[in-house]
Amino acid sequence: MRAIKYFLPLLTFGLGACSPEANDPITTFPENPSVHDSVVVSIDEELYFSEGISQVTVDAKELGVPSEMTFDPLLNELSVTIADDLEIGDKTITVSVQTADGIETYEEVIQLTEPDEKSESLAFGWDEARIYFTLTDRFYNGDKTNDDPNNENYDTSHLETYHGGDFRGLIEKMPYLEELGINTLWITPIVDNIEWNMREQQNSNQYGYHGYWAKDFTKIDEHLGDLETFKELIDTAHDHGIKVMVDVVLNHSGYGMDEEGSVFEGMLRDEPVPNHQVLGELAGLPDFKTEEAEVRDQLIAWQTAWIAESRTERGDTIDFFRVDTVKHVEDTTWKAFKNAIIKEQPSFKLIGEHYGASITNTGGYLYDGEMDSLLDFDFKNIAGSFVNWDVMGANDKLITRNEQLTSDATLGQFLSSHDEDGFLYRQAGGDRGKQKVAASLLITAKGQPVIYYGEELGQTGATASNMDKGEYNENRYDFDWDAVASSDMHAHYQKLLNIRKNNSLIFSKGDRRTVAGSNKEGFVIFSRNYEGQEVMVGLNILDEPTTVTIPVSEASYSDLYSENTHYNASEGTLTIEIPARSEGGTVILKAD
Known part of the structure; x- marks a missing residue:
């Protein structure tokens, strides 16, 4: 009609x-x-x-x-x-x-009308995304034939070279992601990147393994695979109930692409304005003149074309984009980009990297025809204060945050990323128990939980600082596949993500209320409620169990986290034990 x-x-x-x-x-x-x-x-x-x-x-x-x-x-x-x-x-x-x-x-x-999803497992709403972010090059090497396509003889022990991860590796490990409880896979940019070593003159290494230094927006990078393999990746992900989010860059090209004869000739700034957020250069990367219509339209055409180019024989394609460096491009480009995407695929969504974004700093990108979500840079700070004794203050902030998020304008919360120190390294000071409690806070909060690859194993590290002193990106490690089976951290993440999966609407859309808590006693219990369904979450930051009595309305409850613990109420109260943080520090109660 x-x-x-x-x-x-x-x-x-x-x-x-x-x-x-x-x-x-x-x-x-x-x-x-x-x-x-x-x-x-x-x-x-x-x-x-x-x-x-x-x-x-x-x-x-x-x-x-x-x-x-x-x-x-x-x-x-x-x-x-x-x-x-x-x-x-x-x-x-x-x-x-x-x-x-x-x-x-x-x-x-x-x-x-009702959504027309091809499978029930892909019918989740945008705010129900449980996102896993991986640097493709560091996840798993599934095809050794593309490890060194340019005969550079990479030193794969060096943190700033190519390590061999590729599309085939993602395909082979898709069952792992499904079992972990993920429904959205965010991968680094797929486009062809510059081939040269940026630190050759320093007798060191720095290549574009991460994908953010584009050489050609129309080709897939040769280290990752080819278009047919990427299509297979999309179909495989969808078969496992996982949507595909691809990272895209419209702000800049790779280093050296501003030279005469480049495919980007005439599109890059000749005279960037020093320290200007839009008209300047980010980290010295050649900056596109996106305020010029011809440049803007060409960049949008290149990136939007991947939706059609990647469409498989059965009609599947990329589902979402993660948009890099949002604040460094003017609003007109993002609005035009969104318009072009929706005309290609109306269900497509964008999550933007507005550096420093929080519930009080959305930069005007939501409800403005630009982004559907922003990465929440403040969440790790809230989680850090939570595990380091300000339990109630952090919980109050998350209640306020909860009230302002909606299905069509939300935030993606994360603890660690490729651009910042890992949470376990920085905020938790190496304490794995604090990491576990922070993960519980992350995964039970409203918004889109973003898991950075390897954090579910306790992998962590510092971001690069002074490379001349050998301070490279330790937070861009190779995924430790040998650690999965015996990792208590992995078991913790998998349990939490699948609890969220099985109670998706409550955690994605429900309100948040404080039931009990105390900074002095190091715990909080809060409820998540949606359309008559309730889950209560108890978190303990102490390294010893804590016993708590709370008011309840039902006769008996099960702890979804421990899986085999049941509690019976007595005269409208329930006494529970929250384990020590080293043991997960978490209970998740639901009425029987």
Whole structure:
């Protein structure tokens, strides 16, 4: 069924009153979106770019957007992400066109439909993503024939060279990720990177193994595999209930790509502005002039093309992008990028790296036609304060955070990453028990938990500092496959992720309330509630068990974490024991 379109004039001057017979200047795509989609709202170019129009806004409250969105002055399209908790049926958006004479209003009816997922395991909402982030080169070497395609004779013991991980390795280890409880795999950029050693003059090594130094956005990097293998990766991931998120960069190219004759000639800044967030260079990397329409359009075309290029015979393709260096590119590019993506695949989502992002610092990228989520750089600080004695203060912050997240504008919380010191190394000071409790806090919080590869084994390290002194990226280790079977840390993560999987809506959408807790006693118990379902989480930061009595409403409870512990209530109270942090420091209670 096509969307019904009609117009109601707010004023009868300016653009002139509209009637049902007037040509429709407003269109939406797709015509009948699902609650997992976004919608591109378009205005006729002749109308939008005519003289006299000062601003165009969209009221999309019926799609779950809390406040008016404003069209970019350079774009006659705007993407609106739909909240996934809406009832199916007709929803109305209102487009207001403001001129010097007044405001003309157009109402557009959009018919929401049920999501049409190919399998039940892939039918989860965006805020239900349980994300695993890996540097492909460091995860698993599944094809040794692409280890040294350029005859560089890599020293694979050096932290800044290629180590051999590839698409085939990801394919072979997909069962591991499924068993761990992951439903979204985030991989580093797949595009062709510069081949040269950036520290050759220092008699050392620094290659683009991480994928962020692009040489050609139209080709897959030869160290990773080929397009057919990447398609196999997508199909395999989907067969295991895992969606694929690919890292993309629109801000910069690889080092040396600003030389004459480069494929990017004319696209990079000749005179970058020192220390400028958008017009400058990040770490000396050649910076794209994305504010120029031709440059912007070319970059968007290159990156968006991967959605079609990667489509498999059965119709599967990339599901999400993680967007690098968001704050270093102007808003117009991100809005145009989102528009182009949604016209290619309406269910596609973007999570952005806005460095320093938190619930109080979203940079205006959410509910603005740009990002659907941001990586939460503050969460590790909250978790650090939690495990280092400010239990109640951290819990209060997470309650506030919980209240502000929605299915269509959320945050991806993480403890460790490829760009910062590992949590176990930095915040936990090497204490594996603190890492376990922090992981429990991460995985039971609202938002999208992001697991950095190897942290589930206790792998950690410092980020690079002064490479001239040999201070390389210790946090970009090779995944330790030999440690999996005997790792108590791995068992902890796997248990938690699968508990979240089995109670996905409660943890992804539920509210958060404090049940009991004390900084002095080193514990907190909080509840997560959604549509009449409740889970209570108890966390203990002490290295000895703690016994707690709490008020309850049901007769008996099971501890999902210990799997075989049951508690019976007595006169409306329940007495439980939370294990020491070295033993996980976690109970997760659900009424029998």
